[in-house]
Amino acid sequence: MSTGTERNDLETQGPELDIPATPELLPKVQGSLPKGTAWGILAASAVVVGGILAATGFSIGLWVFLTVVLFAVATYVISRVVEGPRKATDRLVTVVVGSAFAIAMIPLVSVIWTVISNGVARFDAAFFTNSMRGVVGEGGGAYHAILGTLIITALAALMSIPIGMLTAVYLVEYGKGRLARAITFFVDVMTGIPSIVAGLFAYALFALIVGPGVRMGFAGAVALTVLMIPIVVRSTEEMLKIVPNELREASYALGVPKWKTILKIVIPTTAGGIATGITLAIARVIGETAPLLIAVGITTGVNLNPFDDRMATLPVFAYYSYVAPGIPREPFLDRAWTAALVLMVIVMLLNIIARIISRAFAPKTR
């Protein structure tokens, strides 16, 4: 058709339509609040509540709380009048969800802020290079505790990753019937073991083997292993379960034996997820205090042998610096905060590593 024809004259394909003279039209929205209205209502609520509280006595907690309540009610009412009940409910739920998120963020931000602001004072080279041997006041560091934490956690990971992964492989690929159910049950039970019980178990075990009063890094590693195995089993199990059965069948159909299918097809397909789960399990146990307090104890000097005598670890170091400081107290408290900060940084690094690993292993499509 030539240009300049009206849209209605355009040749369309398909049957001729029979549109009634007075068609039944779909209901339209009643009206809509302009963009940014929500922020306006929020600001107005804040001012109103602030004004009322200024008269009766101001407190920031009450102010925030009442502002959110007023905001939710006002948004609902205004939206219901202008936009109708469905949109109003939508907005109300949005406010509730947003507030829940904000509440969840409060402790997180608060912890990070407190630890950083208090810990940054001693976040210096000396903290990473000095131990506490012979230090009674200022100075000193957590070199011994950082190494202790890394050694003990590495030992725990070394023991729990193979056991945990193999258990998960058994449960998903081989296990059926009573034994598998029993293992699943006990793994669930293990997830709920309080960490102090794990510490007492490790202490008791080594007290039987070596003798009472024993303290060694390896005992701490065993305690952490007890805590870590169920996490590794659970996360690996979930990951193995999401590998589609079609891939296993494709491999079997090529005449590949089962063990090799698991090793070369199933695990690589989900390696990223497994690695993430393991890293998060490590992050979970690296900050454990109670079991290490019992089984490993604390020392002021560097001890790199996990099979002999006490070792320092970051959580226990922070704990002792806080509960049993010297005089003056301040340097000890500063070191405790910095130890907490270092621990947080290590956990954060582990999380970043987990993300990198999972991205590196993820199946690619391009």
Next chain:
Amino acid sequence: MSKNIEAKDLNIYYGSFRAVEGVNMSIKKKTVTALIGPSGCGKSTFLRSINRMHEVIAGAHVEGRLELDGQDLYGPGMDPVIVRRQIGMVFQRPNPFPTMSIYDNVIAGMRLNNKKAKKAEFDDTVERSLRGANLWNEVKDRLDKPGSGLSGGQQQRLCIARAIAVQPDVLLMDEPCSALDPISTLAIEDLINELKNEYTIVIVTHNMQQAARVSDFTGFFNIEGTGKPGKLVEMDETKTIFSQPKQKATEDYVSGRFG
């Protein structure tokens, strides 16, 4: 290489439930045999029992004899892994290994079965198999790219290439075109016609035109009702099945009258 298959009074079970009853069927080498029938009639189950994939499911087992050139595949001392190396399979949904490149997907069977070979030998296998699957020209410049980046039809042909790379005697296809568009389907059907020069092919399909187009022989499976086992009703040359079948049920099914 290509071999004949013969099922003798084969009963296939899921646990205690008999899914397929008394199949007697001979499948001639270097032919295409199509299995047709309504859903749930046991044709896929029968297909999966040919390369012993059926028993991967817990509780599934088989009674009777299934012979590959006279040798009972379910006889004592037979290793399902060895059976599967001789009888390849292509599945309904394309399932290339997501962690592997196109190249690695094709030689996955060789590599995972510990076959030691030089790079040149692998290269040859990849080219031969991909050419055999009519995929070579489309992917030869991106062999190192992941197989899951291909289109559905290309992925299915990649799976066929992967299956023929290990040079099986028999190739089983379980509705290989049901997830594909007509053009990809045509490509696969052409491929089946070429492959039958070298392999014995058994294909399960819901598409009767496809069965008529690609197969030399057709077997019709049917089921009397839910909970009853499926049976092989009739098997004959494809043109006989579609023009003058002996059984009423077959005639009803192929002409679209059922129930």
